[in-house]
Amino acid sequence: NAGVMQNPRHLVRRRGQEARLRCSPMKGHSHVYWYRQLPEEGLKFMVYLQKENIIDESGMPKERFSAEFPKEGPSILRIQQVVRGDSAAYFCASSPPVQGIQETQYFGPGTRLLVL
Amino acid sequence: QKEVEQNSGPLSVPEGAIASLNCTYSDRGSQSFFWYRQYSGKSPELIMSIYSNGDKEDGRFTAQLNKASQYVSLLIRDSQPSDSATYLCAFDPDFGNEKLTFGTGTRLTIIP
Numbered sequence: 001n002a003g004v005m006q007n008p009r010h011l012v013r014r015r016g017q018e019a020r021l022r023c024s025p026m027k028g029h030s031h032v033y034w035y036r037q038l039p040e041e042g043l044k045f046m047v048y049l050q051k052e053n054i055i056d057e058s059g060m061p062k063e064r065f066s067a068e069f070p071k072e073g074p075s076i077l078r079i080q081q082v083v084r085g086d087s088a089a090y091f092c093a094s095s096p097p098v099q100g101i102q103e104t105q106y107f108g109p110g111t112r113l114l115v116l
Numbered sequence: 117q118k119e120v121e122q123n124s125g126p127l128s129v130p131e132g133a134i135a136s137l138n139c140t141y142s143d144r145g146s147q148s149f150f151w152y153r154q155y156s157g158k159s160p161e162l163i164m165s166i167y168s169n170g171d172k173e174d175g176r177f178t179a180q181l182n183k184a185s186q187y188v189s190l191l192i193r194d195s196q197p198s199d200s201a202t203y204l205c206a207f208d209p210d211f212g213n214e215k216l217t218f219g220t221g222t223r224l225t226i227i228p
Contacts, residue, residue: 024160033214033215033216041219041220042204042221043122043160043204043206043216043218044217044218045215045216045217045220048214048215055214056214057216058215059215068149085159090162091159095214102160103214104150104165105162105216106162107152107159107160107161108159109158109159110158110159
């Protein structure tokens, strides 16, 4: 039973380029969450998606960042015109449909983005 | 701003002793609490979840929740060198809203 999959594991971009991060949730999970972890800091929530819907994007920067979770295929976190401050580890988590109480979120291995 | 406070450490504990990790949170309405372990350069992995006041035990790990004091802790008995990691506590600040708020983590080192 495969866990949450993310690719690429490492991504190097120059300032101004685009970064595209992918996440495939665990089998049977329909909820996807993206978190960002800056060096020596905790995880910060960015966005919560279900298939074809953005449920909560309150943690997402208003500009340059977007996320989607299409009907078919992985969830994509897209960062346009990257800047050095975007360098971080980006983790995707997934959970089964919520039934009353918060379901456990399982994390993928992360994508480490380095902006030169 | 709904927050989680953790002592960043580092916390050093001799092998075989009990490691005690603490976390306070700001939102009285929170219902779900989680402890994650994160090895350096790796992703967080779930250790324990707790939803009710009191203790919850799983092997060498015991989570304790006190909603009145807005306090959650994690005890690790018979600490092993492999327990050396950063421990993150997290809670659901808006019941049923699914997003988690994480603390900055406590770095634990088990000394052989």
